[in-house]
Amino acid sequence: MISRRDTIVGYLVLSLAALISLGPLLGVVILSLGEPGKVGIRIDIAKATNFGNYADVWEKGDFGAAIQTSAIITIVVVVLSVALSIPAGYAFALMNFPGRTAIFALLVLGILMPLESMIVPLYLDMRRFNLDNNYWSVILPQIGFSVAFGAFWMRAFFVQSARSLMEAAWIDGANTWRTLTKVLLPLARPQMLTLAVLFFVWNWNDFLLPLVMLSGSDLQTAPMALVNFEGARRTDFAYLGAASLITIAPVIIVFMLLQRSFTRGILAGSIKE
Amino acid sequence: MPGEARSVAYLYILPAALIYALFVFIPFIHSIYLSFFKGNGVTRMEFVGIDNYIDIVTNPVLRSAFVHAFELIVFYSLIPIAIGLFLASVLHRSRIRGVAFYRTALFLPYVIAPTAIAVIWRWILAPRGPLNSFLEAVGLGALAQPWLGDFTWALPSVGMVGTWVMFGLVLALLLAGVQKIPLELYEAARLDGAGPWMEFRAVTLPGLRYEIVVALVLTVTAALRNFDIIYVMTSGGPGNATVVPSYLVYQQAFKVAQIGAAAAMGTVLIAVIVAANLLIARAGRRDA
Amino acid sequence: MSQRVTFDGVSVTYPGMTSPAVSNLDLEVAEGEFLVLVGPSGCGKSTGLRAVAGLEPVSSGRILIGDRDVTGVAAKDRDIAMVFQNYALYPHMTVAENMGFALKIAKTPKAEMTRRVEEAARLLDLHDYLDRRPKALSGGQRQRVAMGRAIVREPAVFLMDEPLSNLDAKLRVQTRTQIATLQRRLGTTTIYVTHDQVEAMTMGDRVAVLRDGVLQQVATPDELYQSPVNAFVAQFIGSPSMNLVEVPIVDGGVDLGECRVSVTRDILSLAGSPRVLLGVRPEDLRIDDGGALMRVQLVEALGADTYVYGTITTPDGDVTMVVRTTPATRPSIGDVVGVRPERFYVFSAEGEQRRLG
Numbered sequence: 001m002i003s004r005r006d007t008i009v010g011y012l013v014l015s016l017a018a019l020i021s022l023g024p025l026l027g028v029v030i031l032s033l034g035e036p037g038k039v040g041i042r043i044d045i046a047k048a049t050n051f052g053n054y055a056d057v058w059e060k061g062d063f064g065a066a067i068q069t070s071a072i073i074t075i076v077v078v079v080l081s082v083a084l085s086i087p088a089g090y091a092f093a094l095m096n097f098p099g100r101t102a103i104f105a106l107l108v109l110g111i112l113m114p115l116e117s118m119i120v121p122l123y124l125d126m127r128r129f130n131l132d133n134n135y136w137s138v139i140l141p142q143i144g145f146s147v148a149f150g151a152f153w154m155r156a157f158f159v160q161s162a163r164s165l166m167e168a169a170w171i172d173g174a175n176t177w178r179t180l181t182k183v184l185l186p187l188a189r190p191q192m193l194t195l196a197v198l199f200f201v202w203n204w205n206d207f208l209l210p211l212v213m214l215s216g217s218d219l220q221t222a223p224m225a226l227v228n229f230e231g232a233r234r235t236d237f238a239y240l241g242a243a244s245l246i247t248i249a250p251v252i253i254v255f256m257l258l259q260r261s262f263t264r265g266i267l268a269g270s271i272k273e
Numbered sequence: 274m275p276g277e278a279r280s281v282a283y284l285y286i287l288p289a290a291l292i293y294a295l296f297v298f299i300p301f302i303h304s305i306y307l308s309f310f311k312g313n314g315v316t317r318m319e320f321v322g323i324d325n326y327i328d329i330v331t332n333p334v335l336r337s338a339f340v341h342a343f344e345l346i347v348f349y350s351l352i353p354i355a356i357g358l359f360l361a362s363v364l365h366r367s368r369i370r371g372v373a374f375y376r377t378a379l380f381l382p383y384v385i386a387p388t389a390i391a392v393i394w395r396w397i398l399a400p401r402g403p404l405n406s407f408l409e410a411v412g413l414g415a416l417a418q419p420w421l422g423d424f425t426w427a428l429p430s431v432g433m434v435g436t437w438v439m440f441g442l443v444l445a446l447l448l449a450g451v452q453k454i455p456l457e458l459y460e461a462a463r464l465d466g467a468g469p470w471m472e473f474r475a476v477t478l479p480g481l482r483y484e485i486v487v488a489l490v491l492t493v494t495a496a497l498r499n500f501d502i503i504y505v506m507t508s509g510g511p512g513n514a515t516v517v518p519s520y521l522v523y524q525q526a527f528k529v530a531q532i533g534a535a536a537a538m539g540t541v542l543i544a545v546i547v548a549a550n551l552l553i554a555r556a557g558r559r560d561a
Numbered sequence: 562m563s564q565r566v567t568f569d570g571v572s573v574t575y576p577g578m579t580s581p582a583v584s585n586l587d588l589e590v591a592e593g594e595f596l597v598l599v600g601p602s603g604c605g606k607s608t609g610l611r612a613v614a615g616l617e618p619v620s621s622g623r624i625l626i627g628d629r630d631v632t633g634v635a636a637k638d639r640d641i642a643m644v645f646q647n648y649a650l651y652p653h654m655t656v657a658e659n660m661g662f663a664l665k666i667a668k669t670p671k672a673e674m675t676r677r678v679e680e681a682a683r684l685l686d687l688h689d690y691l692d693r694r695p696k697a698l699s700g701g702q703r704q705r706v707a708m709g710r711a712i713v714r715e716p717a718v719f720l721m722d723e724p725l726s727n728l729d730a731k732l733r734v735q736t737r738t739q740i741a742t743l744q745r746r747l748g749t750t751t752i753y754v755t756h757d758q759v760e761a762m763t764m765g766d767r768v769a770v771l772r773d774g775v776l777q778q779v780a781t782p783d784e785l786y787q788s789p790v791n792a793f794v795a796q797f798i799g800s801p802s803m804n805l806v807e808v809p810i811v812d813g814g815v816d817l818g819e820c821r822v823s824v825t826r827d828i829l830s831l832a833g834s835p836r837v838l839l840g841v842r843p844e845d846l847r848i849d850d851g852g853a854l855m856r857v858q859l860v861e862a863l864g865a866d867t868y869v870y871g872t873i874t875t876p877d878g879d880v881t882m883v884v885r886t887t888p889a890t891r892p893s894i895g896d897v898v899g900v901r902p903e904r905f906y907v908f909s910a911e912g913e914q915r916r917l918g
Contacts, residue, residue, distance in 0.1 A: 003366070010367025013360055018378035021441040025381065027403060028393050084289040091285035100282075103290065110297050112546050114498045116522040117539035120532055121303035122296065124314050144296035147289040167616055168649035172663035172710075173637040176281055182662075186653040205386035207501040208519075212527065223388040227505055230392050237396050244392045248385040255384050259377050262384070266442070266491075267449050 032241030050238065057229070057242040066225035067250070070204055073138050073221065078199045080139075081146035082192055088147065089154025090180050094166065104155075110148030115141075115208050123212050133217035138210050142203050150195055153265075157191045158184065194265035197258045204251050222247045301543075308537035313530035325537035335538070338516045339545070341428055342497050345517065348432030349496035353443040354488055361447040362469075362477045365454065372448075379441030387438075391505030394434045395421065421507055427514045431506060435496060443488045450484035451477060486557035490550055497546050518542040563749045564627035564640075564717035566590040566613060571622035573608050573774075581620065582608040584774040590752060595744050596779075597765035598754045600797070605774035606754045607722055613752060614643050614720050626717055642711035643720040647727065648703050650695040650710075656682075657691040660709045681709040684743065701732050708740070712747070719744070719751040725760065737764060758798055762786070770794050792914035795840050795906060801868060803842045804882045806875065807910055810835050818853030818873040820901060828907050828918030837917065838908035843868065843885040845904040848892070852901030855882060857892050867891045871898070 033050050058064060091097070092104050122141060126132040161184055169179045185192075210221040220228065226247040233239055255262055308325055312318030329335045369375070382390065397403050398420040405417040420430040458476045467475060478485075500519040503509060509516040509524065516524075518538055526535035568588040574581040583605040590596045598606040611617040613624055615636030623632045631639045642663075651659050657678055664674045682688045685705040695703055704724060711719055724740070725733045741764045744751050755761055761768045762782040769779040770793075778790040782798075789795035796802045808815040810832060814823040817839060829837075846852075848869075855871035858881075867886050872879040884900050892898050907917045 006364075006366040007369070010364050010369050013364060014369060014372075014375045017360070017441065017444055018375050020437070021382050022378050024393055024397060024437070025385075027397070031396065084292070087285040088289035091282040095279055095282040095285070097279060097282040103286065106298060107290070107293060109547070110293060112494065112543070112550055113297065113301060114519060114539070114542055114546060116498075116500065116519045117543040118297060118300035118304045119522070120314070120526045120535050120539065121307060122300040123526075124532075125300065125303075140292060141296040144293045144298075147293055148297070151286075151289055162647075162649065164645045164647055164649035165651065167614075167636075168643070168645060168710075169651075169662075170616075171614060171636045171641070171643050172714075173666040174662075176279075176285075178666065183651055201384055205388070207386070207388050207504075208523065212523075223386050223501075226386075226392060227388055230395075230505065235399075237399075237402075240392055240396060244389040248389045251384060251386065252381070255381070256377065259380070260373070263373075263376055263380065263445070266380070267446055 028241045028244055031237055032239075032245055034238040034241075036236060036238045053238055053242045054246065057239050057246060060239075061225055061229040061243055061246075062220075063222070063225055063243070063246050066220050066222045067246070069135075069219050070222040071250070073135055073142070073210075074200055074204045076135075076139050077142045077146060077203045078196050081143050081150050081199050082196050084143070085147050085150025085154050085195065086185065086188075086192070087180065088151040089156075090158050090184070092151060092155040093158030094161070095176070104151075107148050107151055110145055111152060113145075113148075115145075119208065119212055126213060132213050133219065135219070137213040138206075138221075141209060142206065146199050146203065150199070153195055154188070154191065157188055161187070190261065190264065193258065194261040197254060197262045198265050200254050201251055201262070222250075304536045305540050306536075307533055308540050310533040312532055314526075314532040315530075318533065321533065325534050326541070328534065329537060329541055334513045334516060335521065337513060338518045338521050338538075339541075341515060342499075342517050342545075344428060345432055345435060345496040345499060346493055348429070349435040349439050349499075350489060350492035352436050353439040353492060354447075354485065356440060357443040357447040357488070358473075358477075358481070358485075360444055361451040361481070362473050364448060365451045365459070365477060366456070368452070376445050376449075379445040381441070382438045383442040387499075387501035388505055390434065390438060391502045394437075395506055398430055422511055424511055424514050427507055427511055431499075431502060431515055434502060434506070435499070439492045439495065443492065446484050446488050447481055450481045454480035482557060486553060489553045489557075493549050493553065494546060497542065497549065518545075562717065563593050565592045565594075566718055566750060566752065567623075567625040568609070568613075569623040569625065571609070571612060571624060572620045573605075573612055573617055574620045581605075581774050583612065583771075585622070586774075586776055588769060588776060588779060590750055592750055593748045595741070595751045595753065595764060595766045597761040597768045598752060598771060599756065599758055599761040599768055600771035600777075602756060603773070604771040606756075606771050608774075609771070610720050610722055610752055610754045613639075613718065614641055615639050640717040641720055642714040642716040642718075644707045644711050644722065644724045646723040648695075648707040648724075650703055650706055652695055655692050655694055656687060656698070656706050656709075659695070659706055660713050663710070663714055677713040677715070678709075681712040684712065685709050700728055701736065704728060704736060708743070712743075717750065719749050719753075721751065721753045723755055724753075725755070726757075733760075740764065759800065762798065770797060788916075789906070790916055792838055792840065792908040792916075795908070795916070799842055801843050801883045801885075803840045803906075804846070805908070806839050806873075806880050806882070807836055807877065808839045809876065810837060815839055815907070816875075817902070818855075818875055820851070820853035820899075822902060822905065824907055825918070831917045832907075832909060834910055836910045838910050838914060839902075840906040840908055841882075841902040841904070843883040845902055846882070846884040846900045847903050848884065848886055848890055848898050849901040850899045852899035854897055855884070855900050857894050857896045857898060860891060860894060862888065862891065869898075871900075873900075 032053055035050060036053055036056070092100060123132065126137045131137050165183060166179055169183045174183065205223060207223045210224055214220060214224065226243050229243045230240055309320060309322060310318035311321045311324070400419045408414055408417045418426050420426050454476060459472055462472050462476050498519060499517055500523065503515055503517050503520045507515040509520050519542065522535045522538045525531045525538065568586045571583060571586040572581045573583040586609060598609055600606050608617055612619050615634065619632050623630050625631065626639060651662065654662065660678045660681060661674050664677065682691055685708060687705055687709055690698060690702060695706065698706065707724065725736055728736060737760060753764065765782060767779055767781055768785055770777040770785065772793055778785060778794050785794060785798050789798065792805055796805060806817060808817055810829055811821065814821055815837060822839065853873050855873045857869055857871040859870040861868040867888055869884045869886060869892060870881060872881055882900065908914045909917055
């Protein structure tokens, strides 16, 4: 029996928690609309009208190019990572082959692996093959890390696919590829969407890898642009606020649109969807 | 027949496995190899056995990186989980409508780029930033600090940022889990004479076992892998007060050009992460 | 076109298991025959069916479809079609697409595909549902789609794995008749698995009873009922089950409680021990003062039949028996009545408990 008091307390607590989570962000929004050049003290809302800050920051911080670079890299990574994770997950889940357990274990290691434990030789090798300072030096390692999780994720889905469905397809004459594409995959749309959202968020936000790989070049990702911008203007907080929001805006948009998919991914098993 | 061993399987895993091997796993092995050398990656490297690893243990700065990382675990992981457990048990009876909105709000800090979070909180924690202004406004001006510039407060400040980021995620996770626990269990416990603390221990905690494990894995790993925030907020400073392993790897490899040392640091880091996760998984299984 | 199916010494052992799921099965299913594989859970009937389908590898022996040895041949090349217990319909395809999937893979020309799907839909009364998805169908309709999918293949053999067990009782009886009629009409060899002996007896041309992977008996339903080859088959077939009592051999027969039942010497001499199993079906027991004394525990009045449950005292203790009688001669709980077997079977008390007479 759920009392009214429980519900009210629930709303109160959750609202407070939401406020704590959103508060700083809301503050930044107001900050970003304040007068540039003013230092630190929170600008009050009445003076938060300098929408022009965004245009300034966009130009001065070269965010146009940065957002474009991030977009190109992230979209390529997301598309390719999802595309490669699916057959891999399928094979790990539903086919028996020598070395399956070992290979899968090594792949899962990639989920825990911090970039730092392999960035050095990766960079040295990229430089040696003259691949650094170009999109692929970021794209390929990001795909590598993404498919580690992606194969794990898709495998979990395929493992609980009905065996009899596969057997029926098999008897109907479908080979492994057709079974995957025509029978099992159409059922996996939610899982694929979740994977895409997770990949987008993780890879857009990635900082260290692009920092190392693209430092010598003209290319920068949005997080890099933000940090560089910040390096040049440590106290111009209004501009910094605008720059931060520009950097995180794409992820927030994607997240808001697909938040159901994202939460399902993180809370896998916990949500009754 | 389905399930039978087949060589076509290799074709299915090949593209993913290839990219993973070339751009993640082989560099990882290579890194382990490099960790036994000293050098700058350009000129010839010198084999030094486990010297780099000994350095990590003996050199106070290197050692402190791991100490700091474990301190950050308290902020990223233990505090949010404690708060989350408390709130979740308070809310276990509530069935909120529109929980999706709250979930979105709670997840947002976890979703936005750590670099942006670092920039934002640098502003908040600035000497004349909102936090200090707020403290002055409510008469607690004496507590105002140059947070990120202070030797004692820098690491806890970074920690509190981590708490802010993780708190929402953990709460959302535990909340979803606690709403799955059937109310009848609480009623049964109540009838058996259990008070609130007993209810928590006997019904809530076991029911949340899976969610707690997930929360631990996500938060501990985040705490140990923390690079962006340190890089942007403190650069390891003031002095070495906020160095963490991942930052040291970057610094040693790309600033000081000590490739071997950096590789050793990276290797120890992944060992710690794997060990931590194994511990968590083991603990999660044992609490049956 | 329809083919016969032969199990030649087929054994199937799952990896890691010590005893085989199917043990040395020798069975021939004639062309066009409706053969039912029946037995309790774990008896190997599904395994045997799936071995024919090509879904389980055969550990030893051969399977032939027609004259062709299909052991080791891939399922899709065996010319079989299967109806699964949970139907295994493709959730995101329409009924028409579900039924046409195999034909599409085989690159059947569109006109032929449409013709076959339409015809099957007509046969199964699915015409109005061709554009629907499985989740918009009732259990009975889904079952028919599963059948339709098998029919359009026009295979040599139909394999059905407990296709009725997910339907409610009334629908099951209805569909049972439909399947049997359909099979007779199409004339395709059918191997049908069920655990329900009523289904087996009403649908099969012949019924094969399995137990722990071993074939007990394969015969027409009548033969199984009248001439069970051992105590297991005797008890499995018929509902309520045959009464089986272990009785001592005495001079001239056996003793059922106080009642002496005469058994010929030839039969008794086949017994390897001083005790045998006496089997009497409930409908073969008469309420008769000269019979064994039974104390009535429970009376089930089911309309035309009445089943009386009671205990008879034997030297080994109390034994429960079931007697079928008419409402007219229905006793009450607590009464003591005499029951006498009008017809009975004698089984060996040990080993396989083969029928002696």
